[in-house]
Amino acid sequence: MFQTKIGFLKAVIYYGILILPIPLLIMEFKANRNLPEPILRKLISILTIIGLVYLNPLKILFNVTTWKTQTVEQINENKGSHKVELQMRDIGALGYTKRNAEVYYLTKHFYVVLSENYDDRNFIGTDWKRVNQNINEIGLK
Structure with missing residues (x-):
């Protein structure tokens, strides 16, 4: 398992993984496009949110601190x-x-x-x- 001792870098990555899928999904639904490519981008955001809920966001938050x-x-x-x-x-x-x-x-x-x-x-x-x-x-x- 790859790790870092830079606490700020690890926190930015973990919080970004927790927060970014929701605004990206909202932006994709606001853009009215009928192409298959945006459907794939929406699916990626939806699967990321489902994965985060499955992994338990609190467990992710407790792992933000570095060893x-x-x-x-x-x-x-x-x-x-x-x-x-x-x-x-x-x-x-x-x-x-x-x-x-x-x-x-x-x-x-x-x-x-x-x-x-x-x-x-x-x-x-x-x-x-x-x-x-x-x-x-x-x-x-």
Whole structure:
């Protein structure tokens, strides 16, 4: 799963997915065209709205926040951008969620999650170096 650490970018994309299909659908119905192409555009907007209702908009809203790295636990010695991290995400009044994730950084702010639940036995060997480096991106004391 491709993710980012830029909260504003992720929020704009998620809110755009939630909000944009409705005005686009209204604009398509206001345009009086009798061509097959607008029917396809209307169908895409309708299917997007149905998909959003099926996925539950509240679930999408709770996933807007980004995962922040608290601790880098292990680093692959061959590929420095391949890490095992303890990450946390703020979920508002409910507190924080935690996960131990195996991630591969494409850039400083974009990464791919290879595994959300890792097993320590898979990382014992010569390729992995235990670091336990405290990052604290959330800023907890």
